[in-house]
Structure formats: C-alpha cells, structure tokens
Amino acid sequence: MVLDTSALLSGKMFEGELYVTPGVMRELRKHGITPQLEAFLDAKVRTLSPSPEATKKVKLKAEETGDTRRLSPVDVSILALAVDLEARIVTDDYSIENVAKAMGIPYEAVMMSPIKEEIHWRYRCTGCLKFWDEWHDPCPVCGAKLKTSRPRKR
C-alpha cells in the first residue's frame, strides 16, 4: 500500500507492505511527527521515489481527468509510486482517488481501511489494586502479582 499524508496522520496502524514518497515524509515533518508515528515509520514504512515514467503517466492522466490543478506534486508522486509498485493507495483526497480510478489503481479511503484496532492492555495489581500500563512482576509498589485487566480502546 502507498499511504498519503492524511492516512499517516490519521494515527491508524496500517498492516502490510507500506510505502510513502519523499514528498509525504516532507509533509509529515512539516506537520510534526509524534514519537509513535516516528516509531511506526521507522519500523514499517519504506520511502521510495517514483520513476519518471510513472510520474509522466500520472500527469498525462490528470490532464485528461481535469485534476491537474488539484493535484499537488506530492499527490502526483503518490499516484506514480502506486503505478510503479502496482500497489493500492490509501487516501482521503478526492483528486487522488479520481485519477487512481481513471488509471485502474486500486484505492481505499482512510476511514474504511481494514485497520486492526489498536488494543492497549492494562494490568492490575492483585495486592494494592493499582493499574499499570506495562507488565511488572511483581508489582513495584507492593510486590504482589499483577493480572491482565480489561483492554482499553484508544
């Protein structure tokens, strides 16, 4: 999947082979990256530049569909990378979707992506009843055992 900036800023944890373009990384840095997003990008996301051929194809198609003015250079790079990789695009940008459709590139909206829900487990001490976000054995406060508490959705 090729992710656009809005997909990454949505805070969703995407699964699979994930790609962005250097332009998306620039936009993210401008916007400010949280430590969680930074870790996610480092671990899961590869940055690749699209080929000039694919970029040209996208620009030509955008002219046909009338999306040229609405597509930023970053949008074009996302489409072109999807052409190169034969990948799916995740975006909420209407013009990207429109050109993707015209080019036969599969795409999906950010909100409709098959995202695994992020579950955050918590632990509770059986002695002092304190909740912990991370596992301890034994409880650093009272030395009793912890048990897994009900997960909390984020």
Ligand SMILES: [Zn+2]
């Ligand atoms: Zn305790």
